[in-house]
Each structure stands twice: as structure tokens, then as C-alpha cells.
Amino acid sequence: MASLEQKLAIAKNCSHEGVVAGAKAAVLATIATAIPTVASARMVPWARAHLNHTAQALIVSTVAGAAYFIVADKAVLKAARRNSFNNDV
Known part of the structure; x- marks a missing residue:
């Protein structure tokens, strides 16, 4: 039973590292x-005409969400790989 608890603790630690x-x-x-999205929406004529506040927020939030999931996935896999080599339980 201690082995199962240890594995759960390691999994929780891996997911926490990914979230951070x-x-x-x-x-x-x-x-x-x-910064570049807002600056271009104010200075570039095409962007000023076509990118309202909702479009600007969508651009920024899409990039932030993609960065979160890509980096979190890589961090979880890195931690899991590290723990699989260190702890052959």
C-alpha cells in the first residue's frame, strides 16, 4: 500500500510542476x-479597422492558452520520465 501512496504522491508532484x-x-x-497586438491595433491602418477589442483579446488568450498547455505537457512528461528512471517501484 505504501508503494501506491508513493506513486500517487509522485504523480501529484509531476502535475503540480506542470501547472507551475x-x-x-x-x-x-x-x-x-x-504588447505587439495592442500596438499594431493602434498604429497599423488595417488592424485598426479590423481588430476590435474582442479580436485582440482572442489573439492574446489563444496564445496564452497554447503556451500553457504545451509547456505544462512538456513539464509533466519531463517529470514523469525523470521519476520513472529514478524510482523503479
Whole structure:
């Protein structure tokens, strides 16, 4: 039974690492995307005419969500791979 509890604790730790890494990536992606999106929507004539506030928010949130899921998935797989080599239970 201790082995099962240990495996559950390792899985929880792996998922937590993924959440933290994904959140950091989402924050960075939001900043990196929001600045050029808002700037282009104010300065570029085509963007000013076609990108309203909803479109700008959709662009930023799509990039942030994609960054979160990609980085979280990679972090979980990295932690699981590390734990599978270290803990052959």
C-alpha cells in the first residue's frame, strides 16, 4: 500500500510542476503577445479597422492558452520520465 501512496504522491508532484511551468509560460506569452497586438491595433491602418477589442483579446488568450498547455505537457512528461528512471517501484 505504501508503494501506491508513493506513486500517487509522485504523480501529484509531476502535475503540480506542470501547472507551475504552464502558468509561468502563459504569463510570459500574454505579455509577449499583448504588447505587439495592442500596438499594431493602434498604429497599423488595417488592424485598426479590423481588430476590435474582442479580436485582440482572442489573439492574446489563444496564445496564452497554447503556451500553457504545451509547456505544462512538456513539464509533466519531463517529470514523469525523470521519476520513472529514478524510482523503479
